[in-house]
Amino acid sequence: VDIVVLLPKGRCSRTQELQMTTVLKDNVHVFGVEGNSDELDAPIKAVLADAAFVEKHGLLSLNSLNWSRVLVQMAHYFFAYFRCAPSLDVCPLPTVEVVVPTGAGGNLAAGCAAVKMGLPVRLVVVVNHNDIVHRAIRQGDFSLSEAVRPSLASAMDIQVPYNMERIFWLFSGSSGQVTRALMEQFERTQSLRLPEELHSKPSQVLPCACLRSQVPGGGPGCRADPG
Template sequence: MWHGATHAFKDLAMSCVGQFLDFFLKKRKKHINIVVATSGDTGSASIESVRGIKNIDIIVLLPHGRCTKVQELQMTTVIEDNVHVFAVDGTSDELDVPIKNLFADVDFVKKHNLMSTNSVNWARVLVQIAHFFYAYFQSAPTTNGETLPAVEIVVPSGGAGNITAGCIAQKMGLPIRLVAAVNKNDTIHRIVQNGDFSLGDTRTSLASAMDIQEPYNMERIFWLLAESERDNVKLIMEEYNEKKQVKLPQELHRKVSGAMTSCSVTDENILAAIRRCWEENKYLLCPHSAVAVFYHYQQFNAEQSSTRCCFAPASAAKFSEVILKASLTPDVPEEIKALMEKETRSIFLKKDDDWEKSLRDKIEALDQQRQSS
């Protein structure tokens, strides 16, 4: 799924969003400010989709030192006038907080035409539904009967945007069984297994783009599955936002666990899956893809009665450090090697800086500059 401009699955949906925005902004003669927090791949895909577009400024917050060097360079080496990168001393969950605060300020949002291209943006989830239909028809065994056979699709999950698209595909009638595969940041796994929706400390893992403890798209999944009890979802989220923990009602938990199963994978499991896949297939997995493939190996060792597809969301070329840890040789394309020689540009924010104020100041400065030019 990663054969796009930044070697990540988000390129497809993000490129569509960028073109939609360019078309409608030109038509309406408007300008917007995009504000994005990233755990690794979202930032670079967002930048690539809108770089150089006159009617858009994009501000990206990246977790400095918590994504790979290649991921960071894919953001900081873009020197277009409409691209502005903050390298922040914090986790991706922490970076979400000032952005949530900005969007809670309705007057500020309207005044500066703010939007986001994180997976909270519905257009991204909409495009990603296509992933599941494509995967299904690539994987489904041929049958002479009228009933379409089921396919299990294993989805590496962080913010849960992609698996939300899978839930919508299910609702549309696609006969898929979903598996949410997470690293040791296991909020989604705990929700699926026992209805425990609680916040833990964000832990660093080899699958760094999935180092997320607050999968904000789970609210969408709850709403999709709750059906006649959708009013309860608002109460659940209000309780979670206040206490950072809530136990799902029994009926809602039953529906969530009926829509998907889950697994949580350690760093050791990730390295083992990368090695085994290379030994058996001569295919280099990125650590996020390896989370899904480790689940497959577990099931493959036990039984092989169903058709299964594992999503591979990023290229291994972006994670050379992990490939080396697996005692394998990275295969890095020339365009990624070239990043190492490029000029970089970013603004560093320390832990004790006021991140929200920095964002507000930057947005206001950009609008003032644009209005005076």
């Protein structure tokens, strides 16, 4: 098995870069890629969409483009709930609040799926200035900002959270037709106003979102919407 690691060049901390570039294994290949995380993800998605190419070369993605990654994270929510719930002998079961730092939204999609399965957790979404998930949940505005703004949390510096497609599917009654229409419009225009019936459902499950400023060289700041 060969492992190919792609990191956004100049957008990770020195410590993060060293963690990835000092692995002394012959089957680990690390490349610094020009551009932000969205630009890095685009060719990966294109390659994985070519089923014949994937089968020929035995390719597999370990990020949340791969549904298996989301499935594993769903199990994390159940494990954490059973460890953190004050009691399992009451009805209804108590709610446990889980804070979810969010970039591409894989962990968030897993949490939403767990909620749909009946797990009583309250998901608190945390983003930085790249706040498309925050705007989608609070305002129904799923549209790109002018540019990705770098922060100390480079994994959250994303404007195209591709797992929102899965969240839209979950809250549209598992409608592939609705989800496809939404995502095709987003790909064409990079701007999408969510239908009210779809916007309201995630807002009920994700009642609170926080936007925190962590831009290198910038002043501190925090804006929060109360749940």
